[in-house]
Amino acid sequence: MYKTIFSLAIKNAFLRRIRASLLILMIASSMSVMLVIEGLYDGMTASMIDKALRSDSGEVTIFAKDYRLKQYIKYSIKDADKIKKELKELNDVKSVLTRFKINGLAGSAKASYPSDLIAVDFKDEEEFGEFSEFIKEGSLKLGKNGCIIGKELAKNLKLRLNSKVIFTSRDVNNNIVSKLFRIKAIIQSTNINLDSKTLLVPKEAIYKHIGLDNSSATQIAVRTDNEKLIDTIKEKYPSLDVMSFWQYNPLLNQMQDSMIIFNSITFAIVMGVVFIGILGVMYVSILDRIREFGIMLAVGYSYKYIRYQVMLEAVVLGLIGFIIGTVLSLVFLYYLHIYGLDMSEFSDGFASFGMSSILYTEIKTAYFTSIFLAIIFASILSVFLPLRKIKKLTPTDVIRNSL
Amino acid sequence: MFYLAIKNILFYKGRSITTFILTYFSATLFIVYVAFMDGSHVSMLHNSLKVYTGSIQIYQKDYRDEGGYDYLIYDNQKIFDILNNTNGIKSYTSRIETFGIASSKTDSSAMMLTGVDFTRESGISELKNALVSGEYESSGNCLYMGSDLTKRLNVHVGDEISFVGNAIDYSFAADIFKVCGTFKTGMYEFDSSSAFLNREYFDSVFYSQNTSSYIVLNVNDLNENDKIAEAIKPKLDSQYRLYTWQELMSAMVEAMEVDSIFGYISMGLFFVVIFFVILIYGFINASSRIKEFGVLKSIGLSNSEVDKLLIYEMLILSLSAIFFATVSGGYLAYYYELNPIVIEGMSELYKDYGIISDSIPTRFSVFTITWNIGLILFLNLLSVIYPIYYIRRFNPIEAMRHV
Numbered sequence: 001m002y003k004t005i006f007s008l009a010i011k012n013a014f015l016r017r018i019r020a021s022l023l024i025l026m027i028a029s030s031m032s033v034m035l036v037i038e039g040l041y042d043g044m045t046a047s048m049i050d051k052a053l054r055s056d057s058g059e060v061t062i063f064a065k066d067y068r069l070k071q072y073i074k075y076s077i078k079d080a081d082k083i084k085k086e087l088k089e090l091n092d093v094k095s096v097l098t099r100f101k102i103n104g105l106a107g108s109a110k111a112s113y114p115s116d117l118i119a120v121d122f123k124d125e126e127e128f129g130e131f132s133e134f135i136k137e138g139s140l141k142l143g144k145n146g147c148i149i150g151k152e153l154a155k156n157l158k159l160r161l162n163s164k165v166i167f168t169s170r171d172v173n174n175n176i177v178s179k180l181f182r183i184k185a186i187i188q189s190t191n192i193n194l195d196s197k198t199l200l201v202p203k204e205a206i207y208k209h210i211g212l213d214n215s216s217a218t219q220i221a222v223r224t225d226n227e228k229l230i231d232t233i234k235e236k237y238p239s240l241d242v243m244s245f246w247q248y249n250p251l252l253n254q255m256q257d258s259m260i261i262f263n264s265i266t267f268a269i270v271m272g273v274v275f276i277g278i279l280g281v282m283y284v285s286i287l288d289r290i291r292e293f294g295i296m297l298a299v300g301y302s303y304k305y306i307r308y309q310v311m312l313e314a315v316v317l318g319l320i321g322f323i324i325g326t327v328l329s330l331v332f333l334y335y336l337h338i339y340g341l342d343m344s345e346f347s348d349g350f351a352s353f354g355m356s357s358i359l360y361t362e363i364k365t366a367y368f369t370s371i372f373l374a375i376i377f378a379s380i381l382s383v384f385l386p387l388r389k390i391k392k393l394t395p396t397d398v399i400r401n402s403l
Numbered sequence: 404m405f406y407l408a409i410k411n412i413l414f415y416k417g418r419s420i421t422t423f424i425l426t427y428f429s430a431t432l433f434i435v436y437v438a439f440m441d442g443s444h445v446s447m448l449h450n451s452l453k454v455y456t457g458s459i460q461i462y463q464k465d466y467r468d469e470g471g472y473d474y475l476i477y478d479n480q481k482i483f484d485i486l487n488n489t490n491g492i493k494s495y496t497s498r499i500e501t502f503g504i505a506s507s508k509t510d511s512s513a514m515m516l517t518g519v520d521f522t523r524e525s526g527i528s529e530l531k532n533a534l535v536s537g538e539y540e541s542s543g544n545c546l547y548m549g550s551d552l553t554k555r556l557n558v559h560v561g562d563e564i565s566f567v568g569n570a571i572d573y574s575f576a577a578d579i580f581k582v583c584g585t586f587k588t589g590m591y592e593f594d595s596s597s598a599f600l601n602r603e604y605f606d607s608v609f610y611s612q613n614t615s616s617y618i619v620l621n622v623n624d625l626n627e628n629d630k631i632a633e634a635i636k637p638k639l640d641s642q643y644r645l646y647t648w649q650e651l652m653s654a655m656v657e658a659m660e661v662d663s664i665f666g667y668i669s670m671g672l673f674f675v676v677i678f679f680v681i682l683i684y685g686f687i688n689a690s691s692r693i694k695e696f697g698v699l700k701s702i703g704l705s706n707s708e709v710d711k712l713l714i715y716e717m718l719i720l721s722l723s724a725i726f727f728a729t730v731s732g733g734y735l736a737y738y739y740e741l742n743p744i745v746i747e748g749m750s751e752l753y754k755d756y757g758i759i760s761d762s763i764p765t766r767f768s769v770f771t772i773t774w775n776i777g778l779i780l781f782l783n784l785l786s787v788i789y790p791i792y793y794i795r796r797f798n799p800i801e802a803m804r805h806v
Contacts, residue, residue, distance in 0.1 A: 353658055
């Protein structure tokens, strides 16, 4: 019996081919457009989070108390090297690094700009966040007095590779000191602060100049997959300001939340409209065949089987739309995942949002599972109204065409 | 034909209600969405222009590309005379900027020191209204300083700071200044790195008499800005270059274009799915009335008259839905332009992105609403094309026999 119902459902689903094709086209096109948009938005957020993790904070970031408020070198972590070693010994810690940030003024022959000088260990940076991927020009071979500069800052100071830049700041004894560097690499990380106001130098180039203790740092950053690790670190170092990635980057957190809300609203509206589309097609399809259902009831089919058949018809149409939509979405998503969407024409605009101008999509299984469930749900729900009409009928009424 | 269309609309209630609701929903959503998008962009731009940038700036030709004291304007008065003889200019002033290191007893920070005529400046920027403590217009060595910079330097009104920089002849310039007033514009970078000094004293320390980095002006009507810019250009000597706010804030303008593109892509998704649903309902309706069209054709109606009937039906449904959508969407756009939505803390969170206000206004524009509803009407009319094509395939006899 079920086999007959199944073959009847398939046959009837395509009884009106144009109508069925339009419905399938609607599901497939709306699904693929929606998923590409969702994939692009998720890709943009994921890229910003990834760059922030790799270029700055890691999953856990540690400052001395008051540093974030005052941003001055006297609020540094005094025994940072020792803490770094201790952190490395903890379970689930993938990488740890220390940085020393100094506020000051970067000046070229043509311009000056308020900037940050960050003293780093480039080996640690590479292990921490594959730093070399951010280099757009030049290399990590810095030589004597070499430095790396953010792309926007280089643009503001009108500097190129091998140009000289002077950084002026205060040392630990409150004297104004300046040091000359030569630019050996230009980076673009899409981390706004790094790109627009940062010079990076090896620690040994600046510690003595500023009069810093070799083991001190203004920031310690940790990479880990263990979300609970922060609690252990907080417990271990109560005198320090230990922050999770999301606490340190509330804006990214908000952006991600906004994206989830936006995508959910879009999903609900699109699926709501898709439901209206399926409802219309199924309603008319059932009304067109009301005599046929009457005959089926008259020859002994129970209402239950008719219900199954109608539901199956709706599900078949929905599923075909879903399959075509999945194929189309995967093609677009995969293409954009590999090659990206080049929006270089608006590179300055994207940079001001801290984004790369080439957008890559994310591909998540959840995109397809949620749409699959929504389409099945919408398909089944769409036949309830027309089925109520059939349920109220008696076979004789229908055959007499008394509708 | 018109009355027949109305009769059909009333007869086929299901299709009519669905088309009406979907059209109403999409038109209202589009009007309100675009109003919010444009409103937030205009607000961001106006805030930025109003706070400091002004609507037009005039530079020595290479100043923005090369920078430095070699490219200053050395004859302010000549340009002032040109501006005095140009209609539509509300106010103008000159500014001279230098960068250096400011130090208090405990802290140091890079600082952009700008020499201004405080009286003229109040006609250009919002600096006067941004006063937080102390006084705005001051004489002698008094500084008007960004509130975030005072926090960095740990100084208050009445405290003294030292400043080390270069005079415009590139000689070493240093002086002790007194903090006489503090301001907060909401632009974080600006508030944390800027201070203003009265022009007379600035000139005496930095040897900058009758010189400026640039001249800034505001026009009476921003819509006339380009026209006024074009009127000034030919009067300027060839070594000067004029920039309109669109050029000065090209990154922000680009960022807004990017935001708009993504906004329209998102709206495009809704249009795709709604277009298909309206098309499907229109097609179902047309295909279920083939017999009726056969009768109409057999009593003498031409194909084009039947087309006209279908177009009338869609036009009446669309226009009535669009009328209500324009009233409700337009009202919302107008209401929120006068009473913007306020999200407390938004400017603090998004300060890195140049957002300086917590309010999100809409922009009520008759032109924008007109093209919004024009697009919806166009899509609705587009959805009639396939049903028309489908019906045209039947001759009267085939149509009357159609089941």
